[in-house]
Amino acid sequence: MNSIHKLTRKAALAVGAAAILSLPLKSQAADGWLVDFEKAKAQAAKEGKSILMEFTGSDWCPPCIQLEKNVLSQEAFKTGAPKNFILLKLDSPRDKSKQTPEEIEQYKVLSKQYAVQGVPTIFLTDAKGKPYWQTVGYSGDPADKYVANLNAQLATLAKRDAAFAKAEKAKGAEKAKHLAEGLSLVSNELALNTYSDEVAEIIKLDADNKAGLKAKFEGLKNSVEFKSELEAAMRSGGADPKGVLAAIDKLIDEKKPTGEALQEALFYKGSIYFRDDKAKAKAALLEAQKLAPNSDTGQRINDILDRFFKEE
Template sequence: MKIKPILLAAACAATLGQALAGGEGWTHDFAAAKKQAAEEDKSLLIDFTGSDWCGWCIKLNEEVFQHDPFKEGVKDKFVLVELDFLRDKSKLSEETQKQNEELQSEYGIKGFPTILLTDAEGKPFARTGYQQGGPEKYVKHLDELLEARKTRDEAFAKAEKSEGVDKAKALVEALNAMGLEDEMVASFYGDTIETIKAADPEDETGFVKQIEMKQKFGKFESELNNFARARDHEKALAHVDETLASGEFEGEQKQQVALYKGMILAQQQEFDAALKAMDEAKEIAPDSELAGRIEDFKGRISQMQAQVEASKADEKGDSDE
């Protein structure tokens, strides 16, 4: 069948209007990508990007996605999906823009670039972003993340053959293997969470307690952020002190609360008290990852203190003159 020249030109124009920053091998069509992934037994690699404004997105594209070692390294493992949030809206159809916005909301994407790895159903199993080192290193990184899916699927299969606490433990292993944010786990694995609760009513795995503590900590941080937005340091500090005194949190969560105290005191220019609070925070969980960063925080506070004292000394010198 022959295509009239005018129709062919229109089709080409539409294709150019929907040009993909990632180039050949990528698609905008999420539904089609899921279908292809299911048919070819592949995972989805979804790139949430802003290709005409986001610096790190552009670097990832130029340093990794456009190169043959990346294309060759992923072609048998992933269907590539580009969800572009362009400032120049004319380059994407309204249908594509709507799809992208809906997926951004569904997956809770707040920063760009975000790279999600999902199964053919769209359930995420890993999340990453820009990585230095070029295409070969990025492919290796993706291969490591694919192991999370393998561990997840093996744990789910084990759970299918288990009952009671053993079933719950296998499902907890599956969720932990992915290292996803709590919100994403709750959104896409809510049925798994409910199965864990039913299989382990006495919470021998400690999973339910862990979830509850994370929810409580989220509430604490939300209230603290409200005080921060209002710039009410006194109420923020009181909120932190009350929380520490309550004994509600332990370990790294308690350490984080104590760290917030040091930060608030530093904002109030109570630097000596802030440094003391930092030391107390470190003692709560001295071997934690957060504890390893506390000396850096103390260094910044000391730097702030020196700057404030130098400024006061300059002001005093000016007034003496």
């Protein structure tokens, strides 16, 4: 697997996002790709197709360049993918001379909205831009296999739609359960950012928390907000590791996070300690792992412990 280039992640959307996305953009990129999100949604609705959104760094990101060379520029993709998908390229190149200011700003807005953490990231969404599948990086698959995998994900859309259809016919907690089933197909942060209406309805329908969904989704909201504050705290600490650690400790003391949110903070502390104090790093990572061993961060911690602390 090629390495994934990290991008800054923030959970909150930029103020004025809707206004930015309504500004005129050139609509067409090369080989049938659109670059205007609104036009892609309109075309998808007209043709009854999904949208394939590629977030890329076309002139600096090695896996992006390999994906373009081995898949996106190949005939198998150019003829196969458009049968079911409207193609939308969202590029953040170093050389922005060929992009309009609106296109550049659109990338900033959408990368936040879709919680993009690295490129290349591919999303499959419905005609309204609601995502139902994503993949990060490039595995090395040839174009024909890549297209076949994309087409297979249409079954995920069908599952989501089936769950939402059941929700339409249900009431109360039962409706909330079906909505939650549909949202389970995407990541928590993506659900909060792109299915906000559904999340709000789930919380409202399970107001007494008898189904456990109100607590779950309110907890997810708090977790995402904490992660955003955590990133801000880390930036406020500057380049001094002690300053960053102090900022993280202050945030933990003020917000008193639990579960995956606290796990994330302790993981960052462990990463900082790792440079100079392996014992403290291991202690922080072990404490973090216990909080949510099966989470994505928990799995990353397992890998780190096995790789760097196995002999201790």
